[in-house]
Amino acid sequence: MRPDNRAVRIGIGGPVGSGKTALVAALCRLLAGELRLAVVTNDIYTTEDADFLRRAGVLPDDRIRAVETGCCPHTAIRDDISANLDAVEELEDRLGPLDLVLVESGGDNLTATFSKGLVDHQIFVVDVAGGDKVPRKGGPGVTTADLLVINKTDLAPLVGADLGVMARDARARRGDLPTVFLSLVGEPGAAPVADWVRERVAEPHHTPRDHDPAPAHTHGP
């Protein structure tokens, strides 16, 4: 159990269709046996998504919470995080102590990042089909995420994406911050990301945060 009894919260952001839900599902499959985990999704969420996570991810429905974002997915993870905090805390209250909560953002553009008031670490997922110039374009997601995932490497030959260029540009933008190339359709799938997540969960003290609401002072009997 974590010292402060709170799960590590990891945000997974990135453009629509880059593979965030597929990554969440793969992480659940790899980690559900060893970690107590739950998922909050901000994506436009259908029963199909739930079915997908349930089938693919060994994750029962009661461990997934969907949050509506009022057509503003970036607002819900950055400027006004209250609905997401509410969902995370509700899961923690209901399910008991957790090790890990994954928060999937609704797909947005390259500038959408998570508030530090909501998550401890963030992963930004782009894909090679979005063009091999994406890392060069930068933006806060690519530049500052704790882990950059460049997904769908299996498609690189089909879309003429140069992975070498993407690796070079990512290094230029991100300095020492890590980048991993993935294909979630083949082997080893999400294993490198799962390893990174395990390290974050194993860290003895994650960044202390102070957002947890102090109960308001109560007058009366």
Place this chain on the structure above:
Amino acid sequence: MSLSTLLVLADGRLPSGAHAHSGGVEAAVSAGRIHDLPTLESFLVGRTATTGTVAAAFAAATCRALTSGRSGVGTVPHARDEATPSDGDGARLAERVAALDDGIDVRTASPALRVASRAQGRALLRAVTRIWPAATNPAGPNPHHPIATGIAAAAAGLGPGDAALVAVYGGLTGSASAAVRLLGLDPYAVHALVARLAPECDRVAADAAARADDPVDDLPAGSAILLDLDAEQHAIWEVRLFAS
């Protein structure tokens, strides 16, 4: 009253979860009742006269209950420190606020809207207790939104009229902004509409402040049946962009 503090509380960017609630607009758009500027206008006028007026009255009454012992309400931000309620006052205060919270329950026919109101109340309280840590909350963790608005205004050193204005104006702009996002209406035209309706918010708020000490049963009880029915439908949609 501090105008700038009132602006902090009325600002749509206050992180209190408001952006994810459409005030019934998403359901009304889907039902075809709102599709252009004139239909949005009649929705907003109707909503302000019903839900908006109720929210204003209950926000004002909650704020009054919390600030009545305070000298020069709203003029000195921390004046309430001089007027810490005795135990008897505290009990009366808790009782009045609980009665106001019940009053919103009985005025909200739709269970989905009751849930949405408490979710917004909880989110607003989260913001308030972070922004004004000395906030007094006699209402527990899940107050209805208008009750939380009254608590917020009191915590910010504002008075009942300010609380009412935040409640009714927030309802107006929240709904208008949802319509802009859902229908792609011209934002200038929608804001012209908001500006036209703003004086009505002043009137509703002044009325609410004047009645802030009334018994709960005498406070406004207007409702719009379509808001209630639509909310029940909306809550069971498979895909929703707004929480309510």
